[in-house]
Amino acid sequence: MRLRLDALGVEVGGTALLRALSLTVGVGEIVGLVGPNGSGKSTALRCVYRALAPTSGAVLLDGRALDSLPRREGARRVAALTQENGSELDFTVEEIVALGRAPHLRGNQALGERERELCRRAMADLDVLHLAGRGVLTLSGGERQRVLAARALVQEPDLLVLDEPTNHLDIRHQIDLLRLLRRTGTTVLIVLHDLNLAAAVCDRIGVLAAGELVTAGAPREVLTPELVRSVFGVTATVVPHPMTGAPQLLYALEPSEGTP
Numbered sequence: 001m002r003l004r005l006d007a008l009g010v011e012v013g014g015t016a017l018l019r020a021l022s023l024t025v026g027v028g029e030i031v032g033l034v035g036p037n038g039s040g041k042s043t044a045l046r047c048v049y050r051a052l053a054p055t056s057g058a059v060l061l062d063g064r065a066l067d068s069l070p071r072r073e074g075a076r077r078v079a080a081l082t083q084e085n086g087s088e089l090d091f092t093v094e095e096i097v098a099l100g101r102a103p104h105l106r107g108n109q110a111l112g113e114r115e116r117e118l119c120r121r122a123m124a125d126l127d128v129l130h131l132a133g134r135g136v137l138t139l140s141g142g143e144r145q146r147v148l149a150a151r152a153l154v155q156e157p158d159l160l161v162l163d164e165p166t167n168h169l170d171i172r173h174q175i176d177l178l179r180l181l182r183r184t185g186t187t188v189l190i191v192l193h194d195l196n197l198a199a200a201v202c203d204r205i206g207v208l209a210a211g212e213l214v215t216a217g218a219p220r221e222v223l224t225p226e227l228v229r230s231v232f233g234v235t236a237t238v239v240p241h242p243m244t245g246a247p248q249l250l251y252a253l254e255p256s257e258g259t260p
């Protein structure tokens with residue numbers, strides 16, 4: 001599925017949170033949104049998973065306006081892992097993951113064998129199969145995040161919208177999740193704070209500051225020391241990854257020349 005944000009604007013109480021954001025995610029592409037705290041990344045994602053209606057502009061899925069899509073079809077085709085879906089329900093892990101299949105089922109239809117196998121596979125992929133019978137409220141932050149990622153993936157969406165999915169995950173599980181995203185071949189819009197992970201996984205990166213897109217392009221075009229200094233106010237040395245060539249940012253805690 002192709003996603004197009006077309007001059008997206010969001011205004012709340014007279015304040016612009018997002019201004020004329022235009023960005024395309026091609027079929028099977030992984031596009032990252034990065035930017036300082038409060039720059040509008042989650043606001044943009046909220047428009048895509050329909051938690052927020054934009055004030056101006058449009059979200060287009062395969063050229064079709066998102067708001068013209070029946071809710072059920074949207075729920076089937078777009079999966080979101082957000083900062084808001086910390087489940088308070090005292091469900092087991094397998095019950096939470098199975099909820100990901102709900103948009104594909106009719107009424108109270110039970111899960112068939114194929115559905116159950118999809119759930120098992122997603123739980124195995126996210127390394128939570130051993131937790132299947134556990135109450136989700138008893139899990140650690142990282143375990144819970146992996147369960148919610150499994151729920152999003154088991155939905156087999158055409159578009160995945162991920163807000164800081166590596167939150168709470170240890171480095172192995174961060175890498176496993178990003179590898180999995182690559183493998184699925186699904187169109188992905190992802191917010192990441194870790195610029196090195198963004199450079200490793202994203203085909204393209206859009207940089208937001210104060211609700212506006214500063215630049216967008218391939219990681220090596222976008223993640224320059226100048227950009228990192230002007231947008232984040234941080235001095236970084238950028239080196240190519242010795243194996244992949246992806247830009248990697250090195251930071252030093254010692255103040256360097258010219259650092260405020």
Ligand SMILES: Nc1ncnc2c1ncn2[C@@H]1O[C@H](COP(=O)(O)OP(=O)(O)OP(=O)(O)O)[C@@H](O)[C@H]1O
Pocket residue numbers: 012017035036037038039040041042043044
């Ligand atoms: N309903 C609202 N009313 C007023 N301001 C809001 C509302 N929702 C978000 N904001 C503000 O809009 C700005 C953008 O928020 P958003 O959550 O999109 O930022 P973000 O880039 O995702 O930040 P972070 O990196 O901290 O997660 C913030 O300053 C936030 O306080």
